Amino acid sequence: MxxxxxxxxxALTAQEYIASDEIATVLFLAQKLGKxxxxxxxxxxxxxxxxxxxxxxxxxxLIRMQCYEGLDETKALYEWEYAKxxxxxxxxxxxxxxxxxxxxxxTEAADRxxxxxxxxxxxxxxxxxxxxxxxxxxxxVVLLIDEIDRTDPEFEAFLLEVLSDFQVSIPELGTLQARHxxxxxxxxxxxxxxxxxLKRRCLYLYIDYPDAEAELQIVRLxxxxxxxxxxxxxxxxxxRLRELDMKKRPSISETLDWAKALVMLNADSLDxxxxxxxxxxxxxxxxxxxxxxxxxxxxxxGNDESGGRSGMVxxxxx
Amino acid sequence: xxxxxxxFIAGLRAAxxxxxxxxxxxxxxxxxxxxxxxxxxxxxxxxxxLVKEPEDVPTFEQLFPLYFGNDSPxxxxxxxxxxxxxxxxxLAEAIRQFTGKLRDMMERxxxxxxxSREELEQLGxxxxxxxxxxxxxxxxxxxxxxxxxxxxxxxDALEDxxxxxxxxxxxxxxxxxxxxxxxxxxxxxEEQLERFAGASIARNLTQEARPEAGPxxxxxxxxxxxxxxxxxLRKQMRRLAAQLRSRLALRQKRGKTGVLDAKATIRASLRYxxxxxxxxxxxxxxxxxxxxxxxVSTSMRHCAxxxxxxxxxxxDQVGRARSFAFIGDMEEISGPFSExxxxxxxxxxxxxxxxxxxxxxxxxxxxxxxxxxxxxIDHRTTVIVLGDGRxxxxxxxxxxxxxxKRRSRRIIWLNPEPPTMWGTGDSDMIxxxxxxxxxxxxxxxxxxxxxxxxxxxS
Numbered sequence: 001m002x003x004x005x006x007x008x009x010x011a012l013t014a015q016e017y018i019a020s021d022e023i024a025t026v027l028f029l030a031q032k033l034g035k036x037x038x039x040x041x042x043x044x045x046x047x048x049x050x051x052x053x054x055x056x057x058x059x060x061x062l063i064r065m066q067c068y069e070g071l072d073e074t075k076a077l078y079e080w081e082y083a084k085x086x087x088x089x090x091x092x093x094x095x096x097x098x099x100x101x102x103x104x105x106x107t108e109a110a111d112r113x114x115x116x117x118x119x120x121x122x123x124x125x126x127x128x129x130x131x132x133x134x135x136x137x138x139x140x141v142v143l144l145i146d147e148i149d150r151t152d153p154e155f156e157a158f159l160l161e162v163l164s165d166f167q168v169s170i171p172e173l174g175t176l177q178a179r180h181x182x183x184x185x186x187x188x189x190x191x192x193x194x195x196x197x198l199k200r201r202c203l204y205l206y207i208d209y210p211d212a213e214a215e216l217q218i219v220r221l222x223x224x225x226x227x228x229x230x231x232x233x234x235x236x237x238x239x240r241l242r243e244l245d246m247k248k249r250p251s252i253s254e255t256l257d258w259a260k261a262l263v264m265l266n267a268d269s270l271d272x273x274x275x276x277x278x279x280x281x282x283x284x285x286x287x288x289x290x291x292x293x294x295x296x297x298x299x300x301x302g303n304d305e306s307g308g309r310s311g312m313v314x315x316x317x318x
Numbered sequence: 319x320x321x322x323x324x325x326f327i328a329g330l331r332a333a334x335x336x337x338x339x340x341x342x343x344x345x346x347x348x349x350x351x352x353x354x355x356x357x358x359x360x361x362x363x364x365x366x367x368l369v370k371e372p373e374d375v376p377t378f379e380q381l382f383p384l385y386f387g388n389d390s391p392x393x394x395x396x397x398x399x400x401x402x403x404x405x406x407x408x409l410a411e412a413i414r415q416f417t418g419k420l421r422d423m424m425e426r427x428x429x430x431x432x433x434s435r436e437e438l439e440q441l442g443x444x445x446x447x448x449x450x451x452x453x454x455x456x457x458x459x460x461x462x463x464x465x466x467x468x469x470x471x472x473x474d475a476l477e478d479x480x481x482x483x484x485x486x487x488x489x490x491x492x493x494x495x496x497x498x499x500x501x502x503x504x505x506x507x508e509e510q511l512e513r514f515a516g517a518s519i520a521r522n523l524t525q526e527a528r529p530e531a532g533p534x535x536x537x538x539x540x541x542x543x544x545x546x547x548x549x550x551l552r553k554q555m556r557r558l559a560a561q562l563r564s565r566l567a568l569r570q571k572r573g574k575t576g577v578l579d580a581k582a583t584i585r586a587s588l589r590y591x592x593x594x595x596x597x598x599x600x601x602x603x604x605x606x607x608x609x610x611x612x613x614v615s616t617s618m619r620h621c622a623x624x625x626x627x628x629x630x631x632x633x634d635q636v637g638r639a640r641s642f643a644f645i646g647d648m649e650e651i652s653g654p655f656s657e658x659x660x661x662x663x664x665x666x667x668x669x670x671x672x673x674x675x676x677x678x679x680x681x682x683x684x685x686x687x688x689x690x691x692x693x694x695i696d697h698r699t700t701v702i703v704l705g706d707g708r709x710x711x712x713x714x715x716x717x718x719x720x721x722x723k724r725r726s727r728r729i730i731w732l733n734p735e736p737p738t739m740w741g742t743g744d745s746d747m748i749x750x751x752x753x754x755x756x757x758x759x760x761x762x763x764x765x766x767x768x769x770x771x772x773x774x775x776s
Contacts, residue, residue: 005352005359021358021359021362022362025352025359025362025363025366026362026366028352029348029351029352029363029366029367032351033344033347033348033351035344038370040372082589082590082595082596083589083590086590086591086593153563153564154564157564190372193556193559193560193563195560195564196336196370196557196560199370199371200338200340200341200370202370203344203366203367204365204366204367204369204370205366206372206375
């Protein structure tokens with residue numbers, strides 16, 4: 001558990017996650033208030049990473065639930081393992097006939113069978129899915145619900161119930177109450193509007209692209225082999241590329257991939273040829289690549305020392 | 319402090335941010351934990367608990383300094399600290415050239431006197447600060463107050479003053495220092511005014527609670543909407559879309575138990591040794607393909623706007639939508655919707671198509687449509703015509719509508735006029751009526767959303 005925001009920051013940094021003051025504050029509040037975090041922002045800015053770093057920082061298990069269209073309760077909460085039940089029934093057939101052998105009437109046999117019902121509807125045959133796992137866990141856990149915006153609205157409503165009181169009812173077993181309130185983080189790429197009720201329950205965290213300084217810090221941390229000067233230039237270029245009107249702007253993970261590519265290629269400076277050869281690591285749309293090339297060749301994204309200024313010039317032209 | 323936060327929340331609500339009681343309670347708990355000493359953390363703890371939409375963040379950032387700004391006025395410096403007694407005499411002599419308000423103001427700037435509370439209030443009254451109700455106005459209001467103080471004239475007069483001091487033989491460096499000092503005081507004055515304007519606007523916002531768009535507004539006919547009411551409704555659109563969406567989704571979920579899917583059931587039964595424990599059903603869900611044909615002439619503007627907003631906000635419930643607009647001729651308007659957020663796209667489309675009063679001609683528009691855009695329609699497409707059917711006595715070209723009907727799944731007509739008006743005057747509605755599959759009256763937002771709901775489910 002964290003006592004101050006500085007603790008949070010330090011713990012996340014130890015997990016190689018550079019947290020802004022804002023992220024650290026929200027995380028701290030989420031722990032203290034016992035509320036889920038809803039992290040939104042463009043793809044690839046480290047929303048999922050935050051969940052992983054959080055779990056690692058507090059030394060708890062991370063339970064991850066990846067959302068997709070059509071995800072339902074049986075995939076998210078629990079499912080009875082019919083196949084196993086069936087197998088047990090068949091293997092236990094002899095024992096069953098023994099138990100039922102001396103019953104006088106059909107009713108008595110049925111009653112006797114019913115009294116043994118618990119054998120077949122016990123936790124033994126319960127296939128726990130992420131949500132149930134988080135509720136039943138002996139140890140406190142961090143629950144990462146990834147890309148919640150991909151699920152259907154009705155699943156969101158169901159999730160809401162679970163998140164508000166952390167208990168799960170299973171008709172055959174009764175209600176299971178969470179032993180610890182797990183830390184919950186939901187991520188969304190904002191492809192669809194989430195319901196207001198869900199947002200109300202959460203602390204809201206918008207993670208945007210980092211500024212040059214923070215991004216440089218991340219690159220240094222994750223790709224330490226890259227020469228400092230080169231790292232600085234690379235980050236400056238990515239920052240300026242983000243200012244262009246792109247279909248998909250390069251994210252942090254793409255910056256890191258690019259940095260790794262530069263290390264692989266043993267690049268010692270960002271000359272036109274190197275950029276040309278590696279641009280596809282950063283940009284994933286043909287139109288974006290063309291646009292970046294045009295901007296590069298016209299010198300508006302030139303890799304000169306006055307990096308900040310040429311960025312400004314471009315913004316002016318925009 | 320607590321009162322201040324409550325005021326702030328009221329201000330946010332007035333600026334259109336939706337905040338529930340639970341959320342404001344969270345905000346207090348968060349502030350209770352972190353305190354308000356560290357301004358940045360204080361801001362983050364309020365923002366993370368209160369603001370849940372990225373669109374609302376700018377509003378928050380604008381309002382926050384108005385409520386939790388620095389209260390003490392910015393410091394000013396006095397010329398007497400900088401100048402020797404001789405130089406002070408020189409200044410006094412030079413300034414004697416000026417009279418009245420101009421001189422008062424110059425002396426104030428030279429002495430570094432701040433405006434008193436009363437003076438600020440008076441200035442505010444003068445420029446209409448009590449009616450300002452938007453955070454972005456604070457800078458503009460400050461400039462108006464500066465003008466009311468006669469600052470532009472004072473600037474000119476100061477130039478004269480510098481000249482005169484120069485002639486009187488004041489040392490160049492002292493003069494530069496003096497100029498810097500006055501400029502500094504001027505900036506401080508402007509900042510003081512801006513803060514005052516900001517605080518007043520914050521107060522105005524808190525006091526003025528905006529009425530919610532109730533059922534009343536939903537039922538107000540489109541043609542009777544005032545601009546303010548239309549604006550209010552626009553703000554409600556997203557919520558309306560969200561409501562419709564969850565209703566649709568629920569209905570589709572319940573509608574899943576369709577015909578038995580034998581293949582999938584057998585496949586599923588393999589897990590259980592051939593016993594069909596799990597029954598699989600065919601998904602009946604068939605997302606409709608839409609082609610919208612909207613009349614965007616003056617009488618239809620609001621209706622078309624809301625219709626387009628709804629359809630594109632519900633894009634995930636729709637397979638594919640293409641839209642067309644007409645007044646005298648047909649044009650495709652799908653373009654902007656693929657790039658911009660819905661409301662901005664609608665705005666752009668409507669500004670590109672200037673409203674016309676007398677030129678509505680559906681017949682001619684249908685002609686263009688059949689020549690250029692028939693590829694938009696196949697047997698899965700639902701065609702939605704949004705129009706009042708008033709053709710200015712032009713040929714209605716019902717033959718073309720029939721052609722469209724033949725190629726499409728169905729045609730639905732939304733008409734903002736009540737049925738009693740159909741066929742009167744230049745309305746050709748009665749002649750279109752036998753061709754279309756169903757007609758909805760869509761004279762207000764309630765009727766429109768009902769129509770959209772129906773057309774996306776059936």
